[in-house]
Structures are given as C-alpha cells and as structure tokens.
Amino acid sequence: MPDDFQDDTYLIRRKILTIFGAKFHVYNSHDQVVLFSQQKAFKLREDIRVYTDESMREERLLIRARQIVDFSAAYDVVDAVDGQKVGAVRRKGFRSILRDSWELLDAMDNPIAQIQEDSTLMAILRRTIGSLIPQKFHATANGRTLVRFRQHFNPFVLRLEVKLEPGADEVLDRRLILGAGILLAAIEGRQKS
C-alpha cells in the first residue's frame, strides 16, 4: 500500500456543477491530492475509476457496481495496482429509505462493518428539508466506531471529511474506507444534487 493512504483524515471534494458527470478530489491532511476521479454521466452501471492525480495516468482504484438495476446495489472495490479486490460496499436498499445504510464486505463478501447515517430523526429531516442539513455517517463494527464521514455545508461543492479512528485499519482496509467515501460522495451526493 502506498504511503499516501497512511493518513487518518481525508477530504473528498465533489464538484456538483460539472455539466456531464462529476469530478472528485481526495485530499490528505496536508491538502495534497492523493486520488482523483471523473465520474461519467449517463452510465447505467456505475464504474468509477480512481486515479492518483488529475493526469489520470495511473489508475489506483476501481469501484464497480455488480448489476445495472439493483435495489440493494453492491459495489466491488479493486486495487488497480496489485489487481486484487479489497472488498465491497453494499447499500441496504430497504433500510436506506428512511436512513442511509451501507455494509462493508471483505474480499470474500463477508460483512465486516456497517455504515449508517447518524440518526433516523436527522435522516428524515434531511429528506424533507433537502441538503440544508449536511450528512454524517459512522462506520461501526461490533459496536465500535471505526470511521466518521462528515459532510461540510456547501451548496455548490460536496465536501466529505473521512476520519479514521485509532485502530480502524485493524478491521478495515484503508482502500475500502476511501472507496466507501467516494461512493458516499458519488451516490448519496447525486441523490441530493
């Protein structure tokens, strides 16, 4: 794993006002771009290629949906450098109606952690008021919070802070955490834009 994934805090920035598709920048705690992705518009099957920078010469991660139409969509996350799948992120379709809920799976498709919106009340308020209340998610395993995803309020640029708690990488692969963050920004962000 390269050094650029060793930070405990990342910021995912998604430009909403891009005409076709969306652009994502992932910054480390030193404000350096460690990942970049350009999401294509009009694609029925989500296929997000993540590169090391804007030149898009070196592919770093591949995030791909398993099905075109799937209520509980699952997205596989593959490390493009070593060519191995690191895990998957699965949206819990029914549960997400009221409160966004995702599952993190290991490379063998076994559930290892859950990502949930902070509270049902806030989730309902967000669905009624719109994007005025920024979203917050926690990734937890066995009752322990491993990662916090916190959206900053900005109507034009989606900014999602990803903060790893101490010991999070003992349970979760950092590449999977960043993949989940990019997906949250891409999927959840698109629902609100």
Next chain:
Amino acid sequence: MPQEPYHFPGQGIEVLCPCSHQFRVPTSLRGGIVNCPSCQKAVDVPRGSRPEFLFWLCIIGLAVPFVLFAVISFAGGHFTAGWVTIGLGVLVIGGMALMM
C-alpha cells in the same frame, strides 16, 4: 490445487480466471469481481442472462408508449406528431441501448 474459499448452497456461478483456474462463486456475486483463489488477481464474474432479460424488458417497455402514441397520431391525421414521436422514440431507445 488451491482451496476453494467460497462455501455456499446451490450451484453458484462458474468463473474462469485468465490463469486457467476454474472455480464457483455464490450467485450474489453475479456481475461482480472476485479474487481468484489460485493467482489472487481480481477476475470478473459473468453477468449471466439476467441483465439481457432486463435490457429487453426496458427496451420493450419504452417502445410500447412511443409506438402507441405514433399509431394514434397517424390514425388521427396528426402526421407531424407521429413523426416527432418516432424520432423521439428512436433517440431515447437508441440512447438507452448504447448506455447499456
């Protein structure tokens, strides 16, 4: 011979890795990506026939209203509306087919 890592009931889906190793995975991984138990590299799981069925269902579902509206327009003597509907139908359905 590498050990098969997936344990599941039923038939599953057969995956053939470029390293020539053949193995089975649960149907929940259809269209997804798995690591080959032999070479450990990510390999695509076949999507099977379900997306093809969905594709045709979408195309037919979209085509029916366009055809109906065009027929009604022509029957009613509204030829411009009929041709516009056919043009729009070709654009929408063709676009859908290209995206899939």
